[in-house]
Amino acid sequence: MAATSGTIIHNVAASHCRYQNRKFAVQLQRDSCAPCIQNLLPIQGGKLAWNSISSMHVNSILKTQSVFIRRGNFSCNATSVVTDSSSLAIDFTKLQNGSDIRGVAIEGLEGEPVNLTQPVAEAIATAFASWLLEKKKADGSRRLSVSIGHDSRISAKTLESAVSRGITRAGLDVVLYGLASTPAMFNSTLTQNEEFLCPVDGAIMITASHLPYNRNGFKFFTNSGGLGKADIKDILQRAAEEHKTFTGDGSKEKFGSSIKRVDYMAIYTSDLVNAVRKASGNLEKPLEGFHIVVDAGNGAGGFFAAKVLEPLGAITTGSQFLEPDGYFPNHIPNPEDKQAMKAITQAVLNNKADLGIIFDTDVDRSAAVDSSGSEINRNRLIALMSAIVLEEHPRTTIVTDSVTSDGLTTFIEKKLGGKHHRFKRGYKNVIDEAIRLNSIGEESHLAIETSGHGALKENNWLDDGAYLMVKLLIKLASAKALGQPGGSKVITDLIEGLEEPAVAVELRLKIDQNHPDLKGRSFREYGEAVLQLLENLVEADPKLRKAPVNYEGVRVSGFGGWFLLRLSLHDPVLPLNIEAQSQEDAVKLGLAVLAAANEFPALNTSALDKFVQTS
Numbered sequence: 001m002a003a004t005s006g007t008i009i010h011n012v013a014a015s016h017c018r019y020q021n022r023k024f025a026v027q028l029q030r031d032s033c034a035p036c037i038q039n040l041l042p043i044q045g046g047k048l049a050w051n052s053i054s055s056m057h058v059n060s061i062l063k064t065q066s067v068f069i070r071r072g073n074f075s076c077n078a079t080s081v082v083t084d085s086s087s088l089a090i091d092f093t094k095l096q097n098g099s100d101i102r103g104v105a106i107e108g109l110e111g112e113p114v115n116l117t118q119p120v121a122e123a124i125a126t127a128f129a130s131w132l133l134e135k136k137k138a139d140g141s142r143r144l145s146v147s148i149g150h151d152s153r154i155s156a157k158t159l160e161s162a163v164s165r166g167i168t169r170a171g172l173d174v175v176l177y178g179l180a181s182t183p184a185m186f187n188s189t190l191t192q193n194e195e196f197l198c199p200v201d202g203a204i205m206i207t208a209s210h211l212p213y214n215r216n217g218f219k220f221f222t223n224s225g226g227l228g229k230a231d232i233k234d235i236l237q238r239a240a241e242e243h244k245t246f247t248g249d250g251s252k253e254k255f256g257s258s259i260k261r262v263d264y265m266a267i268y269t270s271d272l273v274n275a276v277r278k279a280s281g282n283l284e285k286p287l288e289g290f291h292i293v294v295d296a297g298n299g300a301g302g303f304f305a306a307k308v309l310e311p312l313g314a315i316t317t318g319s320q321f322l323e324p325d326g327y328f329p330n331h332i333p334n335p336e337d338k339q340a341m342k343a344i345t346q347a348v349l350n351n352k353a354d355l356g357i358i359f360d361t362d363v364d365r366s367a368a369v370d371s372s373g374s375e376i377n378r379n380r381l382i383a384l385m386s387a388i389v390l391e392e393h394p395r396t397t398i399v400t401d402s403v404t405s406d407g408l409t410t411f412i413e414k415k416l417g418g419k420h421h422r423f424k425r426g427y428k429n430v431i432d433e434a435i436r437l438n439s440i441g442e443e444s445h446l447a448i449e450t451s452g453h454g455a456l457k458e459n460n461w462l463d464d465g466a467y468l469m470v471k472l473l474i475k476l477a478s479a480k481a482l483g484q485p486g487g488s489k490v491i492t493d494l495i496e497g498l499e500e501p502a503v504a505v506e507l508r509l510k511i512d513q514n515h516p517d518l519k520g521r522s523f524r525e526y527g528e529a530v531l532q533l534l535e536n537l538v539e540a541d542p543k544l545r546k547a548p549v550n551y552e553g554v555r556v557s558g559f560g561g562w563f564l565l566r567l568s569l570h571d572p573v574l575p576l577n578i579e580a581q582s583q584e585d586a587v588k589l590g591l592a593v594l595a596a597a598n599e600f601p602a603l604n605t606s607a608l609d610k611f612v613q614t615s
């Protein structure tokens with residue numbers, strides 16, 4: 001039995017060892033998998049320390065938790081809280097990144113002071129616990145539990161300890177999963193399996209997706225899905241209050257919450273394996289004969305080769321960067337990154353593989369490469385997933401983000417007979433919109449972003465890059481079962497006819513927040529002013545046509561192409577997407593945007609200037 005921070009850790013018994021692939025060489029096992037033979041160790045002691053908790057929020061928790069705690073046989077150990085006095089000035093609101101929390105966790109980079117310290121992380125975890133108790137209307141009849149997983153970042157373990165302390169500090173139980181994927185964490189709130197202590201009431205993924213090695217952050221889930229912006233704001237406000245109470249004298253008392261460790265990824269991966277087996281007529285090895293290479297970019301996705309593909313019979317030699325390495329030494333784990341796509345494409349070609357699969361750091365995004373080395377990401381991935389989903393659900397609505405191409409709309413609507421609902425950027429936005437459409441009677445089975453985030457109704461709207469790839473695997477397996485020629489042809493054929501532009505660029509125009517031209521306005525207000533002027537200019541230009549239906553920014557057709565200028569979800573940036581059939585036409589569209597942008601001195605137009613000049 002290991003004990004950290006004064007709180008007992010149990011390794012949960014695992015009669016579920018059958019799920020365990022002992023050949024699995026990735027760090028997953030080291031980090032998250034307790035050896036299969038441990039018994040559920042007896043909880044030590046029976047004494048409870050019962051001291052006051054300082055935060056008003058936590059006080060309210062205690063009213064509900066205390067009933068349970070008094071009844072229970074839990075030990076209670078004082079946990080020393082490491083207080084970093086420099087973090088007392090931290091602006092918690094700055095840690096919000098849409099519906100996630102992100103900050104700097106590793107010091108050393110100039111101009112990037114650490115704001116995700118251990119005390120900050122602990123306060124955020126306690127705040128999440130108090131939020132969860134309210135949401136779940138906890139009445140003290142049972143102790144709530146929270147699962148904690150992390151990606152491969154070098155700050156993962158330190159933050160895991162801090163987050164565990166924060167949760168137990170509020171009187172909730174912790175279940176540690178170690179190295180895990182973001183979708184697995186959400187899934188743990190839905191899984192019914194007592195042996196694995198599931199379902200948990202809440203889940204926390206420690207990740208900063210594809211951001212540099214010095215960053216980290218949190219994503220939170222309940223069985224209703226990922227928390228939204230308003231919830232994160234609420235949690236950060238609570239955390240700021242909570243953080244003020246940290247004294248650094250190590251005198252905080254704890255309740256008898258337990259910390260246990262389970263190999264939840266075994267459940268999650270076996271669900272993926274079973275999904276492919278079931279869809280291919282319950283064959284044990286439906287992918288026998290296929291050679292599929294995986295590139296995990298040294299993130300958390302290495303499990304996919306040994307725990308999903310190999311049990312299904314696929315050969316995975318030539319897979320690369322499966323070992324977790326939080327410095328990401330090979331390429332950024334991001335299917336939108338050109339270098340990353342080049343790396344997996346090369347691996348497919350070098351190994352003469354049938355398919356390549358690439359994940360981002362925390363496996364909620366993915367992309368593929370076919371046997372000819374063609375990338376299946378962005379609009380092509382959406383087209384492919386739409387083709388698969390529309391075969392199963394004819395005429396259904398496909399919800400996408402705002403930067404999808406006109407060619408994609410034509411493909412979904414004319415070739416596949418579906419409806420394309422181009423909504424806003426942001427994976428949570430598209431998923432929530434698909435759920436909303438269903439609630440008002442418009443059937444939708446797929447919500448997907450060009451970034452590689454995607455969720456299916458059949459998979460509880462879980463934003464899951466691995467599940468998207470499972471749908472491709474099912475396609476391969478079914479083609480094989482029908483005796484169709486091998487390779488990835490069945491997949492490539494599905495997107496035949498998708499019109500693709502000769503030129504597709506994204507330029508990000510930064511707003512200098514310290515520029516006097518802002519005149520006290522926020523960057524959002526400034527950005528809105530740019531968009532307003534652009535809209536006015538477009539309306540006066542007969543060669544340009546504003547998109548009749550548009551949910552975000554200014555989207556315009558003209559010169560045989562289109563552009564979209566919008567505000568970034570999080571940054572003081574106006575991303576500009578341009579697609580056209582020639583460079584010349586793309587430049588004409590760029591110039592139309594520049595006419596408005598040039599009126600705003602705080603807007604850095606250098607990328608756009610360069611684009612229109614060098615073309």
Ligand SMILES: O=P(O)(O)OC[C@H]1O[C@H](O)[C@H](O)[C@@H](O)[C@@H]1O
Nearest residue numbers: 425426427451567568569570575
């Ligand atoms: O608005 P942008 O700066 O382009 O960022 C947009 C992206 O923000 C976050 O990373 C979300 O997780 C993504 O779902 C979204 O695509």
